[in-house]
Amino acid sequence: MDNDIDRKRHCYCVIMCGGVGSRFWPFSRSGRPKQFLDFFGTGRSLLQLTYDRMLPIADPERIILVTNSAYYDIIREQLPDVPVANILLEPARRNTAPCVCWAAHHIHALDPEATIVTLPSDHLILREAEFHDVISRGIDFVEAGDRLLTIGLKPTSPHTGYGYIQRGERIPDVDGEIMKVKSFTEKPDLEMAKVFLETGEFFWNSGMFLWRADAILRAFERYAPETACIFDAGAGSYGTPGEMDFIDAAFPNASSISIDYAIMEKADNVYVETADLGWSDLGTWNALYDCSPKNQDRNVTQNCKVLAHNCEGTLFASGPDKIVVACGLNGYIVADSGNALLIYPLSEEQKVRQVVNEIKARFGEEFV
Amino acid sequence: MDNDIDRKRHCYCVIMCGGVGSRFWPFSRSGRPKQFLDFFGTGRSLLQLTYDRMLPIADPERIILVTNSAYYDIIREQLPDVPVANILLEPARRNTAPCVCWAAHHIHALDPEATIVTLPSDHLILREAEFHDVISRGIDFVEAGDRLLTIGLKPTSPHTGYGYIQRGERIPDVDGEIMKVKSFTEKPDLEMAKVFLETGEFFWNSGMFLWRADAILRAFERYAPETACIFDAGAGSYGTPGEMDFIDAAFPNASSISIDYAIMEKADNVYVETADLGWSDLGTWNALYDCSPKNQDRNVTQNCKVLAHNCEGTLFASGPDKIVVACGLNGYIVADSGNALLIYPLSEEQKVRQVVNEIKARFGEEFV
Numbered sequence: 001m002d003n004d005i006d007r008k009r010h011c012y013c014v015i016m017c018g019g020v021g022s023r024f025w026p027f028s029r030s031g032r033p034k035q036f037l038d039f040f041g042t043g044r045s046l047l048q049l050t051y052d053r054m055l056p057i058a059d060p061e062r063i064i065l066v067t068n069s070a071y072y073d074i075i076r077e078q079l080p081d082v083p084v085a086n087i088l089l090e091p092a093r094r095n096t097a098p099c100v101c102w103a104a105h106h107i108h109a110l111d112p113e114a115t116i117v118t119l120p121s122d123h124l125i126l127r128e129a130e131f132h133d134v135i136s137r138g139i140d141f142v143e144a145g146d147r148l149l150t151i152g153l154k155p156t157s158p159h160t161g162y163g164y165i166q167r168g169e170r171i172p173d174v175d176g177e178i179m180k181v182k183s184f185t186e187k188p189d190l191e192m193a194k195v196f197l198e199t200g201e202f203f204w205n206s207g208m209f210l211w212r213a214d215a216i217l218r219a220f221e222r223y224a225p226e227t228a229c230i231f232d233a234g235a236g237s238y239g240t241p242g243e244m245d246f247i248d249a250a251f252p253n254a255s256s257i258s259i260d261y262a263i264m265e266k267a268d269n270v271y272v273e274t275a276d277l278g279w280s281d282l283g284t285w286n287a288l289y290d291c292s293p294k295n296q297d298r299n300v301t302q303n304c305k306v307l308a309h310n311c312e313g314t315l316f317a318s319g320p321d322k323i324v325v326a327c328g329l330n331g332y333i334v335a336d337s338g339n340a341l342l343i344y345p346l347s348e349e350q351k352v353r354q355v356v357n358e359i360k361a362r363f364g365e366e367f368v
Numbered sequence: 369m370d371n372d373i374d375r376k377r378h379c380y381c382v383i384m385c386g387g388v389g390s391r392f393w394p395f396s397r398s399g400r401p402k403q404f405l406d407f408f409g410t411g412r413s414l415l416q417l418t419y420d421r422m423l424p425i426a427d428p429e430r431i432i433l434v435t436n437s438a439y440y441d442i443i444r445e446q447l448p449d450v451p452v453a454n455i456l457l458e459p460a461r462r463n464t465a466p467c468v469c470w471a472a473h474h475i476h477a478l479d480p481e482a483t484i485v486t487l488p489s490d491h492l493i494l495r496e497a498e499f500h501d502v503i504s505r506g507i508d509f510v511e512a513g514d515r516l517l518t519i520g521l522k523p524t525s526p527h528t529g530y531g532y533i534q535r536g537e538r539i540p541d542v543d544g545e546i547m548k549v550k551s552f553t554e555k556p557d558l559e560m561a562k563v564f565l566e567t568g569e570f571f572w573n574s575g576m577f578l579w580r581a582d583a584i585l586r587a588f589e590r591y592a593p594e595t596a597c598i599f600d601a602g603a604g605s606y607g608t609p610g611e612m613d614f615i616d617a618a619f620p621n622a623s624s625i626s627i628d629y630a631i632m633e634k635a636d637n638v639y640v641e642t643a644d645l646g647w648s649d650l651g652t653w654n655a656l657y658d659c660s661p662k663n664q665d666r667n668v669t670q671n672c673k674v675l676a677h678n679c680e681g682t683l684f685a686s687g688p689d690k691i692v693v694a695c696g697l698n699g700y701i702v703a704d705s706g707n708a709l710l711i712y713p714l715s716e717e718q719k720v721r722q723v724v725n726e727i728k729a730r731f732g733e734e735f736v
Binding site: 026305307309318321322323324325326327328329334336339340341342343344345348351355358359362363367 | 394673675677686689690691692693694695696697702704707708709710711712713716719723726727730731735
């Protein structure tokens with residue numbers, strides 16, 4: 001119990017919530033990307049669900065949101081309990097490595113003993129208790145030393161859209177769920193993904209990371225010295241009123257690079273904790289379809305009323321006060337939101353991104 | 369010119385606008401049926417277009433609207449220039465014969481020399497100048513005597529949803545467009561409709577009628593004595609403050625019967641004026657599709673923005689501020705309005721009526 005309280009005292013959480021994304025258009029919009037949407041009609045957005053999920057582990061005062069300045073208002077609205085000082089507004093979009101590096105400096109200045117759980121804001125996790133166990137175990141592991149830990153998810157299909165982590169040797173005196181990482185592989189082709197699945201050694205890269213603040217800063221010094229150099233220059237300003245002035249000037253100079261590429265694939269102290277969290281990155285309409293409950297015609301109803309005749313394998317998404325009547329659709333997305341309606345084959349959803357660009361060009365910003 | 373002014377003095381128009389209709393759901397709703405909708409995004413509803421079309425012929429003071437009391441507010445909103453006293457509110461739904469009989473009594477009380485043009489409120493007429501010629505010629509014809517005139521439209525296809533009027537002998541000294549009626553046929557089968565079309569003798573029954581007030585009242589006495597009896601009892605009250613009290617008590621006692629069946633199919637003084645008005649009764653989504661301009665993929669865009677990939681023969685209807693993106697739809701209705709969205713094959717649109725009933729039962733009144 002004392003140990004728990006102590007852990008909470010030093011445990012910080014960084015939720016990365018600055019992403020844009022047009023793949024869920026018309027639900028996600030440029031001013032309201034996926035993480036801010038109440039995807040499942042539960043009354044809580046994906047960001048709010050991520051926050052709620054961390055509350056048993058980290059106090060609101062120790063939950064840091066890194067985002068784009070465009071989303072300040074919506075974050076204040078959705079997470080009023082998070083102190084304003086905990087909302088770090090990136091002045092430019094630079095992928096995850098600069099975000100992680102800034103947040104680590106910020107937190108390290110507040111608490112040199114801090115442990116940081118870094119999370120995406122827009123994923124689905126169905127097994128919450130398991131998540132808490134995994135994170136608690138991971139915190140214990142990284143607190144004990146100079147270790148970078150990533151969460152690897154048990155794959156359920158040979159998905160070609162995810163990165164894969166191959167686990168390596170067991171660690172003496174450590175729970176079997178945490179092992180050394182042997183390799184990272186970005187989006188394999190289908191043949192390779194099938195092999196990955198068969199071996200049982202490969203896990204999906206969840207984008208969830210745990211480390212001590214000092215450990216990740218040390219890793220930046222060693223493996224991403226240019227990024228480290230830019231943020232080291234702010235020493236003394238982090239956690240002070242001068243922090244944002246420094247960041248506004250320095251942050252745009254950082255290269256756009258992912259934390260996986262900058263650190264995880266290079267460092268020799270990288271570990272993976274494997275888990276089965278009922279996870280989806282909800283990266284596509286197909287992912288949403290796959291993880292949603294289906295009726296006997298394999299249709300999915302997302303937060304609306306539906307009367308479907310002769311429809312199969314179709315995903316209907318609208319608002320709770322809307323009725324959708326459809327006949328004869330097979331394998332479709334029907335997504336109605338605000339001033340836009342999308343009726344598109346699920347098998348061609350990769351085209352939605354270019355559709356959104358076409359709409360922007362032909363009909364204007366207000367539709368995207 | 370003098371003749372024109374005189375005609376306008378005695379010419380009344382009755383616009384029947386009490387109909388309900390679920391066939392255009394979700395655009396038409398129980399509280400807002402088809403005649404009140406701005407179908408073509410022109411800024412004017414079908415009722416307003418009907419009214420506008422009659423203005424060169426009848427003063428607003430002589431345009432009478434017969435409707436259901438539920439639609440009083442919307443009529444006041446859409447046609448503010450029509451005096452309140454000209455809105456006749458039926459206390460019950462009784463088809464067209466009681467409506468016509470009441471309106472004739474009402475107008476006859478105001479002007480015993482009145483000529484009445486009776487019109488549906490929810491049809492499309494593209495050739496407005498021709499309409500004015502046809503109505504003017506018809507007024508001249510019925511003013512001259514005890515004649516019941518119906519407008520017969522040149523058929524463009526062997527439509528099985530319309531009534532057909534067979535024209536008979538020419539009338540000495542009368543323009544060739546007006547002839548005696550030989551027969552009425554309700555909705556023929558396709559074989560018969562094809563024969564009708566080939567002979568050139570058959571015309572679609574438009575539901576537009578012209579007669580003197582005294583002539584139609586005389587016809588009621590002869591051919592529909594029960595209806596006549598009910599309304600004759602109100603003599604003395606028509607055009608007075610006591611009219612509505614009488615109507616509220618008497619009208620519900622009238623049988624529900626159409627003017628065609630009650631009078632036109634029986635009377636021996638029935639004439640047809642044939643015309644080509646670019647007419648559609650807009651009775652179905654298919655009728656709307658047929659009469660609308662199409663793009664190279666035979667798609668119809670009704671009052672909204674559309675991005676269609678691999679769609680053919682599909683009708684898109686929504687609001688002017690909405691974008692619809694669709695892919696792979698062939699021969700569909702996509703109709704989005706308020707709290708409902710319909711995606712249905714045009715070839716199965718006759719099922720929409722039962723869909724609406726199902727929605728009402730399962731989801732409630734607010735969706736129909």
